[in-house]
Amino acid sequence: MEINIQPLVPEIIMAVLALLLLLLELFVRRKETVGLLCIASVTVAAYYMPQSFGKAFGGMFISDGYSVFFKFLFFINLILTVLLSIRYIVIERVNHGEYYALMMLSTLGMMIMASAGDLIVLYLGLELMALSTYILAGFIRHDIRSNEAALKYFLLGAFSSAILLYGITMIYGRTGTTGIALIGAALAEGTVDPVLLLSVTALLVALGFKIALAPFHMWAPDAYEGAPTSVTAFMSVGPKAAGFAALGRVFLTGFGPLTGEWSVILIVLSVLTMAVGNILAIQQQNIKRMLAYSSVAHAGYAVIGVIAAGAEGLSSMMNYLFIYALMNIGAFAVVITLRSEGFQGESLHDYKGLSRTHPVAAAVMLVFMFSLTGIPPTAGFIGKFYIFKAAVAAGYAWLAVVAVVFSVISAFFYLRVVMYMYMHEPEGEPLTLSLSPAIGLALLITTVMVLIVGIYPSPFLAFARIAAG
Amino acid sequence: MVELFFGYLAGAVVVLSLLVVFSRNAVHSVLWMLLMFLHMAGLYLLLNAEFLAATQVIVYAGAILVLFLFVIMLLNITEEMRLEQFTVGWPMGVSVSLGVLIAMLAALSGFRTDLKGPWSIEAVERTTHTKALGKVLYTEYMLPFEIASLVLLVAIVGAVYLAKKRLR
Numbered sequence: 292m293e294i295n296i297q298p299l300v301p302e303i304i305m306a307v308l309a310l311l312l313l314l315l316e317l318f319v320r321r322k323e324t325v326g327l328l329c330i331a332s333v334t335v336a337a338y339y340m341p342q343s344f345g346k347a348f349g350g351m352f353i354s355d356g357y358s359v360f361f362k363f364l365f366f367i368n369l370i371l372t373v374l375l376s377i378r379y380i381v382i383e384r385v386n387h388g389e390y391y392a393l394m395m396l397s398t399l400g401m402m403i404m405a406s407a408g409d410l411i412v413l414y415l416g417l418e419l420m421a422l423s424t425y426i427l428a429g430f431i432r433h434d435i436r437s438n439e440a441a442l443k444y445f446l447l448g449a450f451s452s453a454i455l456l457y458g459i460t461m462i463y464g465r466t467g468t469t470g471i472a473l474i475g476a477a478l479a480e481g482t483v484d485p486v487l488l489l490s491v492t493a494l495l496v497a498l499g500f501k502i503a504l505a506p507f508h509m510w511a512p513d514a515y516e517g518a519p520t521s522v523t524a525f526m527s528v529g530p531k532a533a534g535f536a537a538l539g540r541v542f543l544t545g546f547g548p549l550t551g552e553w554s555v556i557l558i559v560l561s562v563l564t565m566a567v568g569n570i571l572a573i574q575q576q577n578i579k580r581m582l583a584y585s586s587v588a589h590a591g592y593a594v595i596g597v598i599a600a601g602a603e604g605l606s607s608m609m610n611y612l613f614i615y616a617l618m619n620i621g622a623f624a625v626v627i628t629l630r631s632e633g634f635q636g637e638s639l640h641d642y643k644g645l646s647r648t649h650p651v652a653a654a655v656m657l658v659f660m661f662s663l664t665g666i667p668p669t670a671g672f673i674g675k676f677y678i679f680k681a682a683v684a685a686g687y688a689w690l691a692v693v694a695v696v697f698s699v700i701s702a703f704f705y706l707r708v709v710m711y712m713y714m715h716e717p718e719g720e721p722l723t724l725s726l727s728p729a730i731g732l733a734l735l736i737t738t739v740m741v742l743i744v745g746i747y748p749s750p751f752l753a754f755a756r757i758a759a760g
Numbered sequence: 761m762v763e764l765f766f767g768y769l770a771g772a773v774v775v776l777s778l779l780v781v782f783s784r785n786a787v788h789s790v791l792w793m794l795l796m797f798l799h800m801a802g803l804y805l806l807l808n809a810e811f812l813a814a815t816q817v818i819v820y821a822g823a824i825l826v827l828f829l830f831v832i833m834l835l836n837i838t839e840e841m842r843l844e845q846f847t848v849g850w851p852m853g854v855s856v857s858l859g860v861l862i863a864m865l866a867a868l869s870g871f872r873t874d875l876k877g878p879w880s881i882e883a884v885e886r887t888t889h890t891k892a893l894g895k896v897l898y899t900e901y902m903l904p905f906e907i908a909s910l911v912l913l914v915a916i917v918g919a920v921y922l923a924k925k926r927l928r
Contacts, residue, residue: 467875486870
């Protein structure tokens with residue numbers, strides 16, 4: 292049997308370099324070097340990406356525009372979070388090299404999920420991603436909140452994996468295959484029966500857990516609040532985007548013939564998610580918890596792209612996730628700068644009067660909060676605009692209206708941060724920001740990108756549209 | 761004859777699973793689970809899957825349950841047994857499980873037995889299960905097999921990190 296590994300080259304490079312990093316970590320005294328090597332490894336993998344198009348292992352692994360777009364998103368996520376981490380994990384006193392290797396392996400799991408053409412590969416990719424993230428969530432071993440976050444994330448994640456496997460066995464029992472494209476072909480002629488509906492529901496619940504759709508979002512606030520802030524930034528973007536990549540492929544290709552059935556469930560989940568995320572975020576006093584609920588709400592918006600289906604719906608969803616990655620990591624970067632030796636900096640009140648003491652940090656936070664709300668000329672507006680446009684084009688105008696209403700509600704808690712920064716006097720001792728060149732670079736990239744995409748979005752939109760096919 | 765065996769094994773698995781859940785003493789739970797795993801191995805044998813049956817006994821009944829027992833012995837179970845239940849989810853839990861059960865029963869009609877793949881019962885009997893599984897695992901399912909090895913590696917790295925690094 293001839294094996295064509297060309298499509299897998301970026302994944303193989305990631306795996307090999309992650310393992311090398313794990314070994315090197317033993318000999319390198321300065322762990323910052325490991326972080327920089329991690330970024331270098333990602334660049335090497337990204338370099339080989341354009342030549343990777345094709346299918347391997349009998350269609351089990353598919354490298355197409357769709358997966359490549361998501362893989363670049365994962366790379367951006369990894370590079371930015373590594374930049375955030377370099378100084379932060381020193382402050383938290385967990386400056387160990389395994390941190391970077393685990394982030395790479397988690398990203399590798401996401402890449403496999405985005406490229407999976409078979410449900411078994413999808414499941415294993417998901418486990419690789421999730422297992423690494425559980426460990427990262429509990430990385431600060433001496434902090435009880437980090438332990439709690441890891442344990443909750445692990446238990447609920449394991450539970451959702453079991454549901455995913457249940458769904459896979461049922462679809463296998465019904466169609467006799469686990470290949471996503473083959474499932475689509477098998478369902479094209481058949482009729483809808485209860486076992487299919489049950490399988491669709493199980494897969495929806497399991498992936499819903501991963502992207503934190505309400506009512507499967509219970510783990511998110513606790514896990515996001517307790518995990519190290521850099522890991523929160525990582526896992527609020529990466530695993531969520533990977534879940535969306537899997538959702539798009541499985542439901543549009545595999546369960547395409549059942550669109551009428553699953554889109555009804557997804558619409559209910561989407562509205563519920565936007566409601567729960569936005570309304571519960573209002574009463575949060577901890578900024579990490581607030582951003583956790585906000586990330587739940589953003590999953591609700593992005594799901595509208597999957598409901599709208601077709602190339603336009605998919606590309607609006609991909610575009611939204613790309614913009615969400617930039618603004619969300621940017622916001623977490625500001626949160627991280629407030630954390631310094633002996634000071635948590637996680638309460639909303641810590642932001643009071645930030646514009647007087649640290650005008651640049653406040654201005655940057657302002658951009659991200661505007662973008663998360665969806666105010667032009669920031670990228671968040673463009674993301675929401677194209678999601679809503681796709682929804683209207685697909686005949687779900689009322690859903691777009693509901694989403695706009697919830698966006699308006701979200702302005703309350705995003706702009707409250709801005710109000711605290713600009714309209715309050717500083718309280719207590721003056722803040723010292725823990726800045727480093729790396730985090731400065733991350734802030735620069737995210738701010739500039741959020742503004743560029745907001746003002747001149749066409750190249751990015753075109754990229755997503757070509758990728759969605 | 762086969763039906764009789766299947767009926768016994770399936771019934772025993774259901775009853776034993778209930779005993780696992782309802783035992784107040786965690787050690788008893790684990791021992792019921794051991795019995796349940798052995799009955800499941802019997803079910804695999806009925807399906808011509810002797811390799812899976814052996815793995816079930818060696819890995820699950822052998823290795824994993826010993827690990828369970830280890831962990832339980834580290835806890836103070838006499839105290840745990842006296843603890844009041846601290847989650848109040850009984851009615852909710854029962855109704856959800858009943859709902860899932862009804863959905864599963866309704867779904868039974870959808871399963872099909874007429875699907876024909878390359879590995880029919882005769883083909884598996886001819887090559888023997890172990891050989892057939894090995895063939896498929898190392899050719900067709902090579903990629904999942906390799907990914908699984910990475911998953912295990914991450915588990916090891918995580919276990920070593922979380923258990924070994926000194927707390928500071």
